[in-house]
Amino acid sequence: MSAPDDDLDDHPDDHLDDHLDEGGDVPLTDVEELVGLACLAPSVHNTQPWRWRYDGHTLALAADDSRRLVHSDPASRNLTISCGAALDHLELAARALGYDVSRVPPGKGVLARVALRRATAGPVADADLALLRSRGTDRRRFGTQPVPPEVLDALCDVAATRGVEARAVTADEDRVALEILANRAMSLVDLDAERRAEQRRWIDHSTRDGIPRSQLPQDPDPMQARSRFRPDVVEDARLAARTGDRVIVLGGSVDDQDAWLRAGQALSALWLEATRRGLGVIPMTQPVEVDSVREELARTLLEDAFVPHALVQVGLPVGEKHPATHTPRRPVAEVLEITGEPGGRRSRAGEESDRGLPPARDGG
Numbered sequence: 001m002s003a004p005d006d007d008l009d010d011h012p013d014d015h016l017d018d019h020l021d022e023g024g025d026v027p028l029t030d031v032e033e034l035v036g037l038a039c040l041a042p043s044v045h046n047t048q049p050w051r052w053r054y055d056g057h058t059l060a061l062a063a064d065d066s067r068r069l070v071h072s073d074p075a076s077r078n079l080t081i082s083c084g085a086a087l088d089h090l091e092l093a094a095r096a097l098g099y100d101v102s103r104v105p106p107g108k109g110v111l112a113r114v115a116l117r118r119a120t121a122g123p124v125a126d127a128d129l130a131l132l133r134s135r136g137t138d139r140r141r142f143g144t145q146p147v148p149p150e151v152l153d154a155l156c157d158v159a160a161t162r163g164v165e166a167r168a169v170t171a172d173e174d175r176v177a178l179e180i181l182a183n184r185a186m187s188l189v190d191l192d193a194e195r196r197a198e199q200r201r202w203i204d205h206s207t208r209d210g211i212p213r214s215q216l217p218q219d220p221d222p223m224q225a226r227s228r229f230r231p232d233v234v235e236d237a238r239l240a241a242r243t244g245d246r247v248i249v250l251g252g253s254v255d256d257q258d259a260w261l262r263a264g265q266a267l268s269a270l271w272l273e274a275t276r277r278g279l280g281v282i283p284m285t286q287p288v289e290v291d292s293v294r295e296e297l298a299r300t301l302l303e304d305a306f307v308p309h310a311l312v313q314v315g316l317p318v319g320e321k322h323p324a325t326h327t328p329r330r331p332v333a334e335v336l337e338i339t340g341e342p343g344g345r346r347s348r349a350g351e352e353s354d355r356g357l358p359p360a361r362d363g364g
């Protein structure tokens with residue numbers, strides 16, 4: 001269990017009063033199940049940098065700063081984006097299990113606070129739950145079949161529903177320019193011994209977090225999807241314009257914690273929609289991670305229209321899928337603290353949820 005943090009309880013009760021009835025009818029087994037589903041979200045290096053607390057009325061999400069990548073993510077941008085993705089997963093899971101979801105003011109030190117209320121009876125949205133369970137980072141190479149413009153538009157529209165600007169990079173000139181920027185970011189990261197060591201530490205980190213080496217591309221096929229986990233491969237920038245994948249830039253007018261949280265929600269929503277359409281998604285984070293490259297990206301490719309928060313490659317993966325498709329997750333008990341029970345009782349005490357907790361994804 002995470003170390004208790006009073007901040008997680010520090011919400012303005014006057015606002016919360018409106019939601020006491022709404023938030024009080026969630027069996028703890030459902031709270032655990034929902035948090036388990038939320039934790040299937042993507043996170044930078046699979047650090048899973050989140051903490052949840054249920055007080056009997058609302059579910060609070062806070063960042064776990066002890067899991068921040070201090071060298072590559074000093075401002076907590078990627079940490080907060082990861083938490084935003086988990087928040088979006090939670091809300092989708094809650095709706096799928098038949099809850100109305102509303103936000104209440106989070107309070108100090110809390111990223112978001114969610115109140116859940118049983119909706120009028122409806123079937124469990126199994127397809128949405130299956131989507132949450134099947135999403136993953138598929139680092140196979142992308143094929144040459146281009147992602148159709150209308151699909152890119154649909155993915156950008158999904159991001160917009162979370163209040164995030166999204167732009168697909170499609171013109172050959174822009175794709176080559178982006179590739180050159182990405183190369184520069186990778187080279188700069190590669191020259192930084194501390195960042196390199198930090199990244200290495202999260203490969204085969206444990207059976208609960210980090211990225212199993214078996215999930216990373218092993219052979220230096222120059223057509224393999226670009227990824228931070230392919231050092232020593234010098235990309236020919238022209239290759240970017242020859243594959244069918246496209247990069248979508250997610251961003252906004254400001255560069256702060258709220259904007260990053262929204263970017264994470266948009267990342268989750270976009271990723272799930274791409275998964276539903278059979279597309280692969282790989283975040284391409286270094287151009288955002290390196291300050292000078294991020295600034296140049298904003299100035300040149302985005303013409304200062306908005307600040308980039310995350311970049312994702314989207315395409316049709318080809319080649320044999322690695323049998324181990326999932327990265328591991330920390331047990332729910334490690335990230336969820338329960339400080340109060342609905343109506344002062346554990347509604348389905350000792351009972352297993354009839355839908356079961358998400359399958360443990362130990363060992364990748």
Ligand SMILES: Cc1cc2nc3c(=O)[nH]c(=O)nc-3n(C[C@H](O)[C@H](O)[C@H](O)COP(=O)(O)O)c2cc1C
Pocket residue numbers: 040041042043044045046078079081082085135136137138139210211227228229282283284285286325326327
């Ligand atoms: C903010 C963020 C940044 C990420 N950056 C990269 C990246 O640069 N390269 C990459 O291959 N994967 C990246 N990922 C994917 C994570 O490595 C992946 O989500 C994590 O290992 C969990 O695995 P899963 O997505 O298969 O569940 C990123 C994910 C997030 C949320």
